[in-house]
Amino acid sequence: MTAGHGDDPHAAERHAADGHTVDGHTIGGSARHIPVLLGEVLEALAPMEGDIIIDGTFGAGGYTRAILATGASVVAIDRDPDAIAAGRDLEAQSAGRLRLVQAPFSTLDDHVESADGVVLDIGVSSMQIDQAGRGFSFRADGPLDMRMAKAGLSAADVVNSFKPGDLARIFGFLGEERHAGRIARMIEARREKRPFERTLELADAIETHVGRAPKDKIHPATRVFQALRIFVNDELGELAKALFAAERVLKPGGRLVVVTFHSLEDRIVKRFIADRADAVTGSRHLPEAQARTATFRKAGGGVTPGDAEIVANPRARSARLRAAIRTDAPARGGDFSIFGLPKLPGINQPEER
Numbered sequence: 001m002t003a004g005h006g007d008d009p010h011a012a013e014r015h016a017a018d019g020h021t022v023d024g025h026t027i028g029g030s031a032r033h034i035p036v037l038l039g040e041v042l043e044a045l046a047p048m049e050g051d052i053i054i055d056g057t058f059g060a061g062g063y064t065r066a067i068l069a070t071g072a073s074v075v076a077i078d079r080d081p082d083a084i085a086a087g088r089d090l091e092a093q094s095a096g097r098l099r100l101v102q103a104p105f106s107t108l109d110d111h112v113e114s115a116d117g118v119v120l121d122i123g124v125s126s127m128q129i130d131q132a133g134r135g136f137s138f139r140a141d142g143p144l145d146m147r148m149a150k151a152g153l154s155a156a157d158v159v160n161s162f163k164p165g166d167l168a169r170i171f172g173f174l175g176e177e178r179h180a181g182r183i184a185r186m187i188e189a190r191r192e193k194r195p196f197e198r199t200l201e202l203a204d205a206i207e208t209h210v211g212r213a214p215k216d217k218i219h220p221a222t223r224v225f226q227a228l229r230i231f232v233n234d235e236l237g238e239l240a241k242a243l244f245a246a247e248r249v250l251k252p253g254g255r256l257v258v259v260t261f262h263s264l265e266d267r268i269v270k271r272f273i274a275d276r277a278d279a280v281t282g283s284r285h286l287p288e289a290q291a292r293t294a295t296f297r298k299a300g301g302g303v304t305p306g307d308a309e310i311v312a313n314p315r316a317r318s319a320r321l322r323a324a325i326r327t328d329a330p331a332r333g334g335d336f337s338i339f340g341l342p343k344l345p346g347i348n349q350p351e352e353r
Contacts, residue, residue: 034062034312034313034315034316035060035062035063035066035121036121036259036305036309036313036315036316036319037259037303037305037309037316037319037321038062038063038066040303040305040321041063041066041119041257041259041321042066042067042070044255044257044299044300044303044321044323045067045117045119045255045257045323046117046255047067047070047071047072047116047117048070048071048072048116049070049071049072050071050072050073051070051072051073051116051117052072052073052074052075052112052114052115052116052117053067053072053073053074053075053115053116053117053118053119054074054075054076054077054108054111054112054115054117054118054119054246054249055067055074055075055076055077055119056077056105056108056118056119056120056242056246057077057078057105057119057120057121057122058076058077058078058083058084058087058100059078059083059121060083060086061076061086061087061090063119063121064076064087064090064098065090067119068094068097068098072097072116072117073096073097073098073099074094074097074098074099075098075099075101075108075111075112075115076098076099076100076101077100077101077102077103077104077105077107077108077111078100078101078102078105079102079103079104079105079148079149080102080148080149080150081102081149081150084100084101084102087100088100104149104238105120105238105242106237106238106239106241106242106245107245108242108245108246108249109245109246109248109249110245112249113249114249114250114251114254115249115250115251115254116250116251116253116254116255117250117254117255117256117257118246118249118250118254118255118256118257119257119258119259120239120242120246120257120258120259121259122235122239122258122259122260122261122265138199138200138202138203138219138221138225140199141198141199141200141201142198142199143156143197143198143199144156144159144196144197144198144199144201144202146225146228146229146232146233147232147233148233149233152232153232154232155228155229155232156195156196156197158170158228158231158232159187159191159195159196159202159228160191160195160196162345163345164181164184164185164187164188165184166344166345167180167183167184167187167188168180168181168183168184169342169344169345170227170228170231170344170345171183171184171223171224171227173227173342173344174226174227174230174231174236174264174344175223175224175225175226175227175228175230176223177223177224177227179210179220182209182210183206183209183210183224186205186206186209187202187205190205199225202221202224202225203219203221203225206220206221206224207219207220207221226262230264231344235265236264236265236268236339236341239265239268239269240268240272240334240336240339240341241334243256243258243268243269243272244331244333244334247276247295247296247326247331247332248331250326251326252326252327252328253325253326254325254326255299255323255324255325255326256273256296256323256324256325256326257321257322257323258321258322258323259319259320259321260319260320260322261318261319261320262318266302266320266322267339268339268341269322270302270322271338271339271340272338272339273296273298273322273324274298275338276294276295276296276324276332277294277296277297277298277324278294279292279293279294292329292332293327293329293330294327294329295326295327295329295330295331295332296324296325296326296327297324297325297326297327298323298324299323299324299325300323301322302320302321302322303320303321303322303323304319304320304321305317305319
């Protein structure tokens with residue numbers, strides 16, 4: 001284990017040579033499509049021949065290929081139709097050991113009755129960032145979209161219709177943007193003349209309004225774009241619901257492995273594992289009303305990439321892996337309050353199941 005930047009959502013941006021990374025994911029370059037912490041993921045997941053593993057974030061299929069090579073079977077989930085389409089050849093070559101499912105990974109237990117392992121690689125994929133038409137990045141101009149599933153509320157819808165106070169909350173919490181209020185008020189004034197439709201249009205407006213010192217390695221719009229992407233795709237809510245789903249679907253002894261890329265994601269995973277490994281109370285803020293049995297056993301601490309991997313794949317710099325092993329205790333249900341996250345406009349918190 002080496003020192004990493006999992007507690008700093010913008011560490012990779014500060015260290016990138018060209019400054020064009022978003023949320024720790026390098027845009028283009030040699031790091032494209034390289035699975036992060038692959039060796040560590042396989043060690044924590046420990047797949048064996050005959051096992052059923054859920055890859056909840058299929059993406060370019062890096063983890064899935066490595067898991068299939070161990071003899072295990074994989075149910076791979078992705079809500080991005082492009083990712084599923086790109087994986088069909090691999091599915092056809094798998095001799096029935098790979099099944100692709102287009103769906104949010106929060107529904108993983110709807111597609112598998114029980115599993116020996118669940119692996120999640122959280123965040124936007126390099127493939128999505130590299131396609132200007134998806135609107136995730138402002139390196140190249142594209143529609144202000146950002147929808148992983150290509151459906152639902154777009155980033156343009158949020159920017160052009162949400163109240164300034166709501167925009168400020170989104171930018172401040174999900175992007176940790178210190179100028180959240182100023183940017184939200186600027187957006188309100190600008191959209192009255194003409195709605196925002198393009199990525200560079202929004203990025204340039206933010207840069208003009210906030211300014212950028214020569215020493216700044218991070219573009220002033222980076223945190224706003226991160227916040228919009230997380231909000232549009234309800235990434236934190238999806239992660240929380242996926243953790244509850246993994247608790248329901250994993251067999252006793254089954255392994256949960258999650259790779260995150262910024263502090264908001266890592267905090268959710270850390271708190272979930274701590275809560276589920278606690279056999280007494282779910283939260284130190286609640287009274288110890290009754291004893292309970294732990295549903296997970298923590299498997300080590302947060303694992304970060306070594307120097308060699310960071311050099312080979314700058315996207316890995318802010319990655320952090322956490323793992324836990326399922327006990328034989330019944331699943332507890334989805335108590336969203338354990339994560340301590342505020343309710344944002346338009347976000348539905350997970351329902352208990």
